[in-house]
Amino acid sequence: MNIWRATRLAKRALFWAVLLSVMVFVLFPIYWMLTTSFKEPLEYATRTPSWFPHRITFQHYREIWKEGAYRYFINTVLVSLGSTLLSLGIAFPAAYGLARFRFPAKLDLIFLLWVLLVRMAPPVVLAIPLYTTLQGLGLLNKLTGLVIAYQVYTLPYSIWMLLRFVRDVPIEVEEAAAIDGASRLRTLVAIVLPLVGPGLVATAIFAVIMTWNEFIYALLFLRRPEVFTLPIHISHFITEYEVLWGPLMAIGITSSLPILILSGYVQKHLLRGFAISFK
Amino acid sequence: MRALGRWGRRHANLLFLLPALILIVFLTVYPLVRVFYLSLYRYNPIRRIERFVGLGNYRRLFADRFFLTGLRNTFLFSVGATLIEVLLGLGLALLFNAKFRGRKLLLPLVIFPMMFSTMVICAIWRSMYHYDYGIFNYALRTAGFQPVKWLISQDLALWSVMLVDIWQWTPMAFLILLAGLQSIPGELYEAARVDGATGARLFRHVTLPLLRNHIFLALLLRSIDTFKIFDKVYALTGGGPGTATETISFYIYREGFRYFNMGRASAAAVVMFLAVSVVSFIYIRQVWRGEG
Known part of the structure; x- marks a missing residue:
């Protein structure tokens, strides 16, 4: 009996030890970013960096503000919201059409398959022709150009997400509206839209996260500092200055905050959001 | 009207x-x-060259040391990162499938890393990997070990980049597998226990077979994603030292957007698209089954 209790105790101790080391591995880099952003340079640019900041300073945050990092912030907000709204505006009717209508020649199936294939494809594959196309339209180095390029990511994604949410709306509700004499468009706006509302919000949040963090297209299609987004600004910071970690971490924290707050709202959709589809 | x-x-x-x-x-x-x-042209918009070369670009591609190294590194990275992430994700999912105090609080924290922008993550890890001032080497020196050349050693750089990917994306595999574990009905375990199965045997004969589809999907999804590896290479190593972290995406970027050899870069892009599509098709078939 005693041995049995001892092994149970040992098992529990092992469980907590494993859990603790996992949490340390997961959280330490974030802790490191947070504390470094509040340290004085003498505490991080040294062979003996301190585990905790001895004196907390806000100088790095003041510095990045003074140097105008808010411009990159504004650019990122504009691109992110722009691409999300454009995507939802186009994807919602498309998802509704795909869920509710029949199409000739299996057009809907082919379309959905293609969209899924595109979502899986490496973005760099499309970069060269997109570059020449944007150049031809005079949209290189313009936020509008990036908003259009980002549809490669957000449109396939939004169509698939919204398709699921639209399918969850019982068709009887729409039939009732049709019997009452409402047109297709009115049914869509007055009945379906409110029911899909939460799904629309979740999709929007994921699209915002996706575009907020996007790197490669921003790198290739924006070459002038005044149109940089946050990830591009950070990448220049990383590669050009060896150990200016205080301001770098300060900007890392600032640029991540909006995303972390938003992600709190979509916890229960995470799986659907990141893996597209399966039950 | x-x-x-x-x-x-x-x-x-x-x-x-x-x-x-x-x-x-x-x-x-x-x-x-x-x-x-x-991809069938020799095309350089800066030097204003545009000449039809047929399959010439492809032939030169497969004779190009940089491309071949990139191909090799990409496969190595993709397979290595995928296997480790799914394995760790499985362990983590088993851990969080148990009931314990604080589970509700810790679960969102575990998923944290995949919310950050890859550039922010690279900033953190590059500072931690720093040879002189990095926290890792400080810890090693304090414990009496030799410091490690995390990002500047030919043999280690690719693995250091891989570790960052593992930190960022294991949560993805974890989420998929946790969902899988929670979809297994508890009665199955009880029935197996009545039959005398415990611990490891329960895991091998009940959990694992029922989790097969989820493991398969996690493997597919992570391998498709890791195959694209670009951002981390760009920010952590720039493809170096030498060609130690050269990847296909990075090759396309350099040929196309630094040297403007857009013909050859396009040929590499076609090869890459075909390679990814093979795996994508398997994934798409799986999704389709789930839909139907």
């Missing part, structure tokens, strides 16, 4: 789909056709 309305009702299906259809064709079908077309 009325005729238009009637036409609209009859073709309502197309009207709903049309904007999306046009944009998708414009942004993906046309560029893919064009990238294939360009």
